[in-house]
């Protein structure tokens with residue numbers, strides 16, 4: 201693989217936990233537990249290949265509509281996993297940050313988020329962003345509201361508003377846009393994930409369910425990425 205073409209930022213829609221569980225004759229939550237093992241693997245691959253930013257879609261705003269026992273099970277899984285993984289993430293130089301609205305989250309989840317962000321804030325080997333209670337449209341709506349409020353207060357002039365103004369009001373402020381966006385499980389949708397940030401991302405889709413997304417599968421995605429020509433709207437000759 202051409203290591204000069206390792207993406208700086210990889211974002212992943214981790215899909216297919218439920219179908220994986222069903223295929224094994226297990227309850228859906230087992231698929232999510234197995235999904236955590238794939239998250240660990242993905243972090244390890246990111247560390248080994250010098251990917252600097254890894255963003256994973258753990259829970260969307262729309263996911264609150266799932267059956268209560270699945271939502272409760274996922275919240276418990278997040279708390280348990282975060283608590284268990286903090287020492288390891290800290291040791292490996294991973295800086296954790298959560299993207300999404302904090303409003304609807306329960307106190308236990310909020311506490312684990314705050315703890316993991318606090319404990320790892322000075323790390324800089326890998327930036328791990330966990331999208332939790334995230335929605336791209338809600339993120340943009342919030343940004344619009346804040347910018348309008350700043351304009352009304354006279355903090356910013358209408359003529360000064362540009363793309364950087366918008367970017368700086370998103371959960372991802374300070375994080376470069378994803379170079380590669382992976383979705384597992386054979387679905388070909390963006391599902392409200394990083395709508396603004398993925399404007400020029402390369403997309404990679406695989407049929408594998410997230411629990412089956414192994415190190416080899418991740419390396420295959422990186423291999424594909426290394427063959428892509430990114431033109432950003434220009435011609436081949438211009439790039």
Ligand code: FPP
Pocket residue numbers: 214215216217218219220232235236239256257258259260263277278281282330385410
């Ligand atoms: C999508 O599969 C997966 C989720 C909604 C949850 C993903 C969460 C994890 C893998 C745990 C990560 C843990 C931490 C702490 C970050 P699905 O349930 O939509 O699968 P289906 O489409 O087959 O039903």
